[in-house]
Amino acid sequence: MQLVSVRVITNDVARLAEFYEQVTGRQARRPAPQFAELVGPSCTLAIGSAETMALFSAGAAVPESNRTAIIEFLVDDVDQEYERLADIAAEIVQKPTTMPWGNRSLLFRDPDGNLVNLFTPVTDEARRRVTPTAS
Incomplete structure (x- = not known):
């Protein structure tokens, strides 16, 4: 799958x-x-x-009612993205912050209120989690 x-x-x-x-x-x-x-x-x-x-x-999904899912994007530099997007985000929920699991994350809402996370791995362990391994 x-x-x-x-x-x-x-x-x-x-x-x-x-x-x-x-x-x-x-x-x-x-x-x-x-x-x-x-x-x-x-x-x-x-x-x-x-x-x-x-x-x-009908009614299986209702626009503008999400409070459980986060749309996430891996970016090269979350702080740079914050500077670029601060004016277009409907609401900044959390400015760039380094999380305990090693990602630096920016949380904001899109125009419908959906939560968006842009993140950059900043520790070796976090970078390994997003780097595909050969199989």
């Missing part, structure tokens, strides 16, 4: 896609007005409109 995508449901696909384009520096693919996706090297962030939920099961 392979995790390939995380999908966020929103009432405004264009707004959220534009926000994540600014955060990631990647251009979103928009195959339909109700759907966008930002494809990264390890996973895709998909953004779907609330109306797409009728295709799955």
Whole structure:
């Protein structure tokens, strides 16, 4: 099994896609007005409109109600990203802070209130956790 995508449901696909384009520096693919996706090297962030939920099961996901998941991005320099993104984040939850597990993390909310974590491993052990090993 392979995790390939995380999908966020929103009432405004264009707004959220534009926000994540600014955060990631990647251009979103928009195959339909109700759907966008930002494809990264390890996973895709998909953004779907609330109306797409009728295709799955009405009410299965409710926009702007997440308080349990964190969308995480590995970055080269979290402090530099903080300086770049401080003005566009809807809310800075935590300025760059070194966590006990060795990551330096920045937490903020996107326009829908979803929690986003940009992190940089700063210890050898943390760097080993994000470096793929040969299998």
